Each structure stands twice: as C-alpha cells, then as structure tokens.
Amino acid sequence: MTLILGLESSCDETAAALVTGERRILAHRLAGQEAAHRPFGGVVPEIAARAHVEMLTPLVAAALDDAGIALDAVDAIAATAGPGLIGGVMVGLVTGKALALATGKPLVAVNHLEGHALSPRLADPELGFPYMLLLVSGGHCQLLFVEGVGRYRRLATTIDDAAGEAFDKTAKLLGLGFPGGPAVEQAARAGDPRAVPLPRPLIGSQEPHFSFAGLKSAVLRARDAGLHRAEDIAASFQQAVVDCLIDRTRRALAVSPRATALVVAGGVAANGAVRSALQRLAQERDIPFSAPPLWLCTDNAAMIAWAGCERYREGLIDTLDAPARARWPLDPTAEKARGAGVKA
Amino acid sequence: MLLLADPLATEAAGAALAAVLQPGDAVALHGDLGAGKTTFARGLLAALGLPGEAPSPSFAIVQAYAPPEVRIPIWHVDLYRIENPEDALEFGLDDARLDTALLIEWPERLGPPLWPDTLHLRFEPGPDDVRRLTWQAPASWEARWPPR
Numbered sequence: 001m002t003l004i005l006g007l008e009s010s011c012d013e014t015a016a017a018l019v020t021g022e023r024r025i026l027a028h029r030l031a032g033q034e035a036a037h038r039p040f041g042g043v044v045p046e047i048a049a050r051a052h053v054e055m056l057t058p059l060v061a062a063a064l065d066d067a068g069i070a071l072d073a074v075d076a077i078a079a080t081a082g083p084g085l086i087g088g089v090m091v092g093l094v095t096g097k098a099l100a101l102a103t104g105k106p107l108v109a110v111n112h113l114e115g116h117a118l119s120p121r122l123a124d125p126e127l128g129f130p131y132m133l134l135l136v137s138g139g140h141c142q143l144l145f146v147e148g149v150g151r152y153r154r155l156a157t158t159i160d161d162a163a164g165e166a167f168d169k170t171a172k173l174l175g176l177g178f179p180g181g182p183a184v185e186q187a188a189r190a191g192d193p194r195a196v197p198l199p200r201p202l203i204g205s206q207e208p209h210f211s212f213a214g215l216k217s218a219v220l221r222a223r224d225a226g227l228h229r230a231e232d233i234a235a236s237f238q239q240a241v242v243d244c245l246i247d248r249t250r251r252a253l254a255v256s257p258r259a260t261a262l263v264v265a266g267g268v269a270a271n272g273a274v275r276s277a278l279q280r281l282a283q284e285r286d287i288p289f290s291a292p293p294l295w296l297c298t299d300n301a302a303m304i305a306w307a308g309c310e311r312y313r314e315g316l317i318d319t320l321d322a323p324a325r326a327r328w329p330l331d332p333t334a335e336k337a338r339g340a341g342v343k344a
Numbered sequence: 345m346l347l348l349a350d351p352l353a354t355e356a357a358g359a360a361l362a363a364v365l366q367p368g369d370a371v372a373l374h375g376d377l378g379a380g381k382t383t384f385a386r387g388l389l390a391a392l393g394l395p396g397e398a399p400s401p402s403f404a405i406v407q408a409y410a411p412p413e414v415r416i417p418i419w420h421v422d423l424y425r426i427e428n429p430e431d432a433l434e435f436g437l438d439d440a441r442l443d444t445a446l447l448i449e450w451p452e453r454l455g456p457p458l459w460p461d462t463l464h465l466r467f468e469p470g471p472d473d474v475r476r477l478t479w480q481a482p483a484s485w486e487a488r489w490p491p492r
Binding site for chain 1: 377378386396402405428431469
C-alpha cells in the first residue's frame, strides 16, 4: 500500500494530508479553516509566509496523529512546489524537503495545478484517462486535456481575470458581502438572469480562451446606471459566466473527441449553476460528468498527496534541489494566449 | 490629464509608459475596481514584449516577468488582498527595486506613501468606457511623463 504525506501552502491555505494509493484519505487538516474569510472582502487571508511557517509543522503532527501513523511509515513526502505566492510555496517545499531528508523518504514536488487536475481521480475510481478538465478557481481558469499523469495539454486559459476573481469582484461591486462566489449565487437566485444585458467575452470566437475583465467593467456600469436590482445584476452576471464557460468547454470538447469524461475542479465548481450547466453539456456529448466533493475542489493537501501518489507510482520523484516556482505552467508547450490588445 | 476613450486607448497609454520605463522605476496605479488599472498594465506588459497572456495578479499578488520574455525585469503587483501592511514586507519590494521595475496596483494597502520617486497614476471612470487618467510625477519622471 502506497502512503503519501501531502503539504500545501502555495496560497491562502496551509494544509497537510495523508492519502493511500487505494484512495483512502487517512487524514486531512486545513488551517485557518474560517471558510467565511475568503479573499476580496473577507478577513485577512493567510498570505504571509510566516503564518504558514507557524502552522505547517503542527498540522503535519496533527494529521499523523489523526491517522495513527508514524512519519517513517509514509512512502514519500509530496509538497506543492508552485505555482503560487513564492513565500508560501517555499515554506511548504522546504518543510517537505526537511521531512524527506530526516526520514530518508523521497520527495515529490507537485505542481498545484496538477493537484487540482488529478483530484477528480481521488474521488472517482472510475475516472480514467484521457479526460477534459475545466479548472476554475480564484486564481485560474483553464481547460486541460488530461492524458495521463504528467501529461497535460492546455487548450485554453484566461487572458485576464480568473472566473472566481470575477465572482469575488462582482460581489464586492454589488456590496453582496463575502465569500463572493456563494454571495453572488445566493443573490442570483432572487434575480432574473435576462434582466441585464451583459457581454459574453470571446464567446463564439476562433481563439479558445476565456476573458472576464470586460464582464467586471460591465457589472460596474450596470450598477452605476442605477436601473437594476443587485439581484438581477448578480443573476445576469452568473448567467454570463456560465455561458462563457460552457461555450469554451464545448469548443474544447469538439476538438478533443478522445475525451472520455468531462471533469470540473477548483473553487468555482462549488457554484450550482456552473455545475448543472456542465452536467448538461456532458449529457449532450454523451460522456460522464465528474466533480469532486466541494472540499476537494478548493485548495487542500489531500489533492497534493494524491498527485504525489500518482507520480510516486510512476517513479516521478524529485531531488532535494527541486526549485520553488511562482509561475509553473502545467503545459509549458501551450500556445501563448494572446494577451493585451486582443479584440476578438 | 489624459482622456482614454476605451480599453484600447488605456492599453496604448500603458504602452507609452513601457517605452520610457527603466529598471528601478516604481509606478503606482490608483483607482477603484474596474477603473482600468489592469488594462493599462496589460498594455504596458505587451509593449515590453510579453508574448502571452498577462494574468491578473490579484490572486498571486506578485507576477514577476524577466528578460527574454520582456525588455526589462518587471513585477506586476496587486496589493488588493493585503490588509496588514507588514505582510507586504516579505515580498521584498524595496530589494526588487535594485534591478526591477515595479507596477503596483492598490498601493494604498501598504499604508504610508510609497517611495518619493514613485510615479502615481490615477484612473477614474467616466461615462461608458471612458477613463480619466491623472498623475503626480516626481522630478525623476518629468522628462518621461506625460508621454509626448
């Protein structure tokens, strides 16, 4: 039985988890679990590296204690090595290296995005390669064709804001409170998604990417026009995001006939409207739809331990000089998304 | 004061700044959500040569770019999520200024004003997509900003 200790500290969360190759999550611990205190309007997230430093070692001890396992029983230590806030990444990676050195176990340096990309396989034993992954969170919005462990093709990314960021900033603009995603979703339930005409950036365009910055500006204008209820703006905004996500995902599936499933991961996967629209799209394409449980969609260490497990089983271990990286694309060969100045 | 008619004009203003930007410069972008700060930053980064997308730094806080993908080393910084100015200390902005240009959104989150030689640009929304760009340019910027 493979047993992996996973560490995550690449952004706001500090976390440790123990996961087996048989998909058993023996322990998962998350610090600062005040779920209400999300970015953009919330209480201070744990951005500071020193906060990660203070929390990580006790979390590892607590996770081992929860599982009733001694540190030297693990097969490898998996730690997020990027991308993310560099101070936080270093804390987790250096902790992982120290534990690897002390125990003589191998280190697996995990890409945070790979953690998200493989997490659906931790939750769903039926999910095989290749699959189409929509990764939507506060920091990322990508379509990845997942062909196997370490084999990812990035088909699309955002050319500006991430989808979760658009939710958070819309909540802030409309004074809906925090966390932004759930606040917008709740307000949207009392609103009319057709009430406010909002743009669908890049929909139907030849380029495969996402764009949400213009949508945010349109929300600002709608608010300042004073003609609409916040609920109607929220509902119309959410519908616009759903339309964009679905249009781009449909396009990606059309060019990837080998995809055996449609999978969503990342914090925005918690949004009910996004989930049900993706489910309908999967039905339309006659492929299964898979979404990990919500706690596994947001940042956590179980997904890092699982990605570490998948890599370890393939012999993909790292040396102790593995670098911490602020930017680390999953698919370095991906065609550049056209950046500024694009009008499509 | 510059009137920026639409996002393309905002990007063009960013490109104009890119033409005169040097390592060690600090540029603060003031303005509310949706005022055009990130659009300006994207225009600047593209003009510095960035071939791909310039992701919003709101989540990662610091997006660092270096040659060869851009002409000079530059950090695109977004302090929106910083509530405790001390938390920003560990990003090492002071040290970075030794060889890197800094483009800082939400600079007021740092508390006291930035370095005295910072170029301050302020974005205010007008009707439709129009943005009003005003600035406070210290002596070191007088020959470089506003663009001629």
